[in-house]
Amino acid sequence: MTEQGPVELIHLADSENSVIVRVVGAASAGLPGDGCLIAEIVAASEFANGRLTEVYLLPDDLDDWAEALDLLAAGRAVSWMDDGRNPEVRIELKGPYISQGETLNAVEVEVRDVSVSLTSVRVLVRLPDDWVDAHRRKLDQVHRAWPLGAR
Numbered sequence: 328m329t330e331q332g333p334v335e336l337i338h339l340a341d342s343e344n345s346v347i348v349r350v351v352g353a354a355s356a357g358l359p360g361d362g363c364l365i366a367e368i369v370a371a372s373e374f375a376n377g378r379l380t381e382v383y384l385l386p387d388d389l390d391d392w393a394e395a396l397d398l399l400a401a402g403r404a405v406s407w408m409d410d411g412r413n414p415e416v417r418i419e420l421k422g423p424y425i426s427q428g429e430t431l432n433a434v435e436v437e438v439r440d441v442s443v444s445l446t447s448v449r450v451l452v453r454l455p456d457d458w459v460d461a462h463r464r465k466l467d468q469v470h471r472a473w474p475l476g477a478r
Contacts, residue, residue, distance in 0.1 A: 396459055434452050436449070
């Protein structure tokens, strides 16, 4: 954990649904996962709530997230952490979505815990136009907070 606490890598949320990936710290030297960042994934909706703790992020996972953001900015769907080692996060663009007269982007986010519980949750999240750039800034925050786990 940093002095200011956990750092969000992903924050896809609206007033009804959310998927958040929060980096909570670096794995301690000499322990399993040494050199990794430890994260948690929280998915919530009015129907379902789930939390996965002790998700280990390798430096390659952060690089893959940067590439995923480029694909999302180009309008393509992504699967992140789809190697079977961690829960998989799939994001597919579904927008635009009109809510209360306002046009918003919409993404369908699915979190699949393929390695432990075999459970998945899928939610639709409405997002502002600058959501990809905001997530690039979040990735930079993680890199600054944990430089050894960042590259």
